[in-house]
Structure formats: C-alpha cells, structure tokens
Amino acid sequence: MNITKLKQLSYDEVVKCNKCGFCLPSCPVYLVEKKESAAPRGRNAITRAVIEGRLEMSHDTEKAIFSCLGCGACKQACLSSVETKELIFRDRECQVSQGLYPKIADRVRAFLREEHNITDDDNEERAQWQEMIRDLPEGALEKDRAEVIFFVGCVASFFPMAQKIPVNMSRILLQAGVDFSILGGEEWCCGFPLIGAGMPDEMRELKEHNIEKVKEVGAKAVVFTCPSCYHTWKHLYQVDGVELYHSSQFLDQLIQEGKIKLKGKEIKVTYHDPCDLGRNSGVYEEPRNVLKAIPGLTLVELPHNRQLSMCCGGGGNVEMVNPDLSAAVAQMKIDEIKSTGADMVVSACQQCLRTIATRARKQKIDLAVKDLTELVAEAMQ
Ligand code: SF4
Numbered sequence: 001m002n003i004t005k006l007k008q009l010s011y012d013e014v015v016k017c018n019k020c021g022f023c024l025p026s027c028p029v030y031l032v033e034k035k036e037s038a039a040p041r042g043r044n045a046i047t048r049a050v051i052e053g054r055l056e057m058s059h060d061t062e063k064a065i066f067s068c069l070g071c072g073a074c075k076q077a078c079l080s081s082v083e084t085k086e087l088i089f090r091d092r093e094c095q096v097s098q099g100l101y102p103k104i105a106d107r108v109r110a111f112l113r114e115e116h117n118i119t120d121d122d123n124e125e126r127a128q129w130q131e132m133i134r135d136l137p138e139g140a141l142e143k144d145r146a147e148v149i150f151f152v153g154c155v156a157s158f159f160p161m162a163q164k165i166p167v168n169m170s171r172i173l174l175q176a177g178v179d180f181s182i183l184g185g186e187e188w189c190c191g192f193p194l195i196g197a198g199m200p201d202e203m204r205e206l207k208e209h210n211i212e213k214v215k216e217v218g219a220k221a222v223v224f225t226c227p228s229c230y231h232t233w234k235h236l237y238q239v240d241g242v243e244l245y246h247s248s249q250f251l252d253q254l255i256q257e258g259k260i261k262l263k264g265k266e267i268k269v270t271y272h273d274p275c276d277l278g279r280n281s282g283v284y285e286e287p288r289n290v291l292k293a294i295p296g297l298t299l300v301e302l303p304h305n306r307q308l309s310m311c312c313g314g315g316g317n318v319e320m321v322n323p324d325l326s327a328a329v330a331q332m333k334i335d336e337i338k339s340t341g342a343d344m345v346v347s348a349c350q351q352c353l354r355t356i357a358t359r360a361r362k363q364k365i366d367l368a369v370k371d372l373t374e375l376v377a378e379a380m381q
Pocket residue numbers: 016017018019020021022023024040041044074077078079080081082084
C-alpha cells in the first residue's frame with residue numbers, strides 16, 4: 001500500500017475526525033500511555049498528515065500505528081463513527097511497504113509460510129490436545145466426512161493454557177451428538193495475525209487452503225471457539241453454502257434444542273465481551289444466554305459491557321510488539337473485574353483467557369478465569 005492508495009482508501013474517512021476527543025476515555029492504550037499519539041484522535045491526525053504530505057512515515061509513526069489493539073472502542077464512542085481501527089490497519093500496510101514495522105512480524109510471517117501456524121510448531125501436532133480427552137476412540141475427532149467442522153485456531157491448539165478450550169468444546173459436541181470433525185494438521189492459521197501485522201495480502205494461501213479442506217469434508221457449518229478466527233472467516237473468507245458460528249452461538253442453539261442439559265452451579269460470574277466477538281462481530285447475547293441457562297449462576301455485568309467493553313490487552317498484535325502495554329491494559333481489565341465482586345470472569349476467547357489469566361498469575365492476583373466452554377462442560381449432566 002503506497003501513500004496514493006492510502007489516500008484513495010482513507011482520506012474521506014479520516015477527514016470525518018473533528019478532533020473532539022470523545023474517543024479518548026474509551027481507548028485503553030490512551031488510558032495507559034496518556035499521550036496524544038496513543039489516542040485514536042492522534043492516530044487519525046497522523047494518518048491525515050501523512051496523506052496530506054505534512055508528515056513522513058517513520059519509526060515514530062510506527063510506534064503509534066502498531067500500538068493499537070484493534071479493539072474498536074473508539075468508533076463506538078465517536079459521534080461521527082470514524083472507522084479509526086480500519087484506518088490504522090491500512091496505515092500498517094503502508095508502514096510495511098516502507099519497511100517501517102516491528103520486525104518480529106517477519107518471524108510470524110515466516111512461521112505461517114513454513115508451518116502454517118503462529119508458534120512454528122510442527123503443524124501435524126496441531127491436534128495433540130486430543131490426548132487430554134479420556135477414553136477418546138482413535139480418529140473420533142478427525143473424520144473424512146462431517147456435518148460440522150470445529151476450527152480450533154492456533155492459540156488454542158498450541159498454547160497449553162488454552163488447550164482446555166478445544167478439549168471442553170469437543171467433549172460438549174460429542175455429548176450433544178453433533179456430527180463434527182476437526183481438520184487436525186490440515187487446519188492452517190486463519191491469517192488473522194497477518195491483518196494486524198499490516199500484511200493481509202499474505203493470507204491468501206491460508207484462506208484458500210482452509211476453505212478447500214472444509215469443502216472436502218462436506219461440512220455445512222464451521223464453528224469457532226476463537227472470535228478472531230470467526231471474525232476473519234465471516235468478513236474476509238468467501239464461503240458459500242457454509243454457516244459460520246462462534247461457539248457461544250452454537251452452544252446457545254444446542255441448549256435451546258435441548259441437546260445440552262445443564263445442572264445447577266451456585267456461582268457469581270461476570271462476562272468479558274471479547275472485542276472480535278462483541279463489538280467487531282455483534283455477538284453479545286448468545287454467550288449471556290448460555291451463562292443464564294446454568295441454574296444457580298448469577299451474572300453480574302462489568303461496568304463496561306457489550307458495545308462499551310474494554311479490551312483485555314490481547315488484541316492487534318500488541319502483546320507481541322509491546323508486552324508491557326498489553327499487560328498494563330490487562331491490569332485495568334482485572335481491576336474492573338474485581339470491582340464487580342464476582343467469583344470468576346468468563347470469556348469466550350482463548351486470547352482473553354491467556355491475557356487476563358497470565359497477568360493475574362504474574363501479579364499474584366486471586367482471580368478465576370474461564371472460557372465459556374469450560375463452564376458449560378463442567379455444568380453438563
Ligand atoms: S475519532 Fe471521533 S471521537 Fe475521536 S476525536 Fe475523531 S471525531 Fe472525535
């Protein structure tokens with residue numbers, strides 16, 4: 001993306017920013033860094049100045065542009081609904097074309113080219129978490145034909161802290177009698193990290209491969225426990241004749257159909273809306289429906305919930321580029337969770353789970369963090 005192209009795509013949008021600053025209190029990065037270049041308004045000013053030729057892209061603009069979490073909270077607060085996140089992600093493409101980007105992204109790009117996952121593990125080991133399911137018959141989750149594909153995602157496949165998510169989701173689907181399969185070593189990263197890295201053109205091969213594999217299995221639906229995979233498929237993959245569901249939507253449906261029966265659990269929980277599920281995909285009620293279907297469970301809302309939810313700090317590749325910033329945002333999230341007096345925070349995203357739980361552990365904060373699938377699996381009769 002060069003400046004001319006950036007101007008064509010972004011100028012009409014960025015001039016809508018009237019510099020009012022209403023977005024500032026909503027931006028977690030601004031709340032941590034307290035400087036204009038970390039604010040949506042400041043980033044919009046950078047974009048406009050670059051397009052108008054008043055500012056050259058540099059390592060300073062790189063810092064501002066690559067510290068955005070992609071959470072979308074700024075648009076929600078903006079009376080003009082300026083698409084700041086989209087503007088920033090386009091800026092990233094432009095920064096990349098000028099060689100001004102965090103070089104750690106080159107490693108991720110190489111991993112995705114070579115192993116098709118973000119951790120550089122042997123992709124054949126993608127489904128090793130299956131070993132944690134007791135008495136699972138050989139090949140029960142990797143079938144040639146199935147109605148539904150469970151797309152696991154890189155983080156839940158390879159990060160030990162998140163592997164219980166596919167374990168629990170598979171247990172639930174098996175018990176509910178769903179005809180499903182995973183893709184195992186044939187599941188490739190959805191390409192989402194490349195969007196945050198400013199390299200979206202690199203995801204074509206990943207996208208085509210994943211679509212082809214789903215078609216080979218003859219699946220009519222794909223279900224995702226990762227909101228970012230779900231969002232990427234929903235908005236950037238073109239798949240006709242295949243329904244896409246986030247796990248919260250799928251579980252809500254199974255509960256309504258009576259295929260999942262839940263037993264009582266006396267517990268007070270709060271729910272954290274993941275950015276890519278809530279604000280960026282519009283899924284707010286289904287995870288709450290699932291929680292409310294657990295008898296005895298009391299749901300207390302966070303002060304910032306639904307459209308106003310505050311990011312956990314795990315978005316936009318910021319954890320990779322600036323881990324201290326990511327951790328500081330996670331701390332704000334934990335403080336907000338603690339203010340509710342809930343016994344536990346539940347989310348529906350492996351990255352939220354990792355970000356919040358890791359910060360809590362490092363700071364020795366007593367906080368139970370669970371994915372929705374874990375709570376449901378525990379409550380199943
Ligand atoms: S992005 Fe919207 S809320 Fe923020 S300064 Fe610009 S116009 Fe105001």
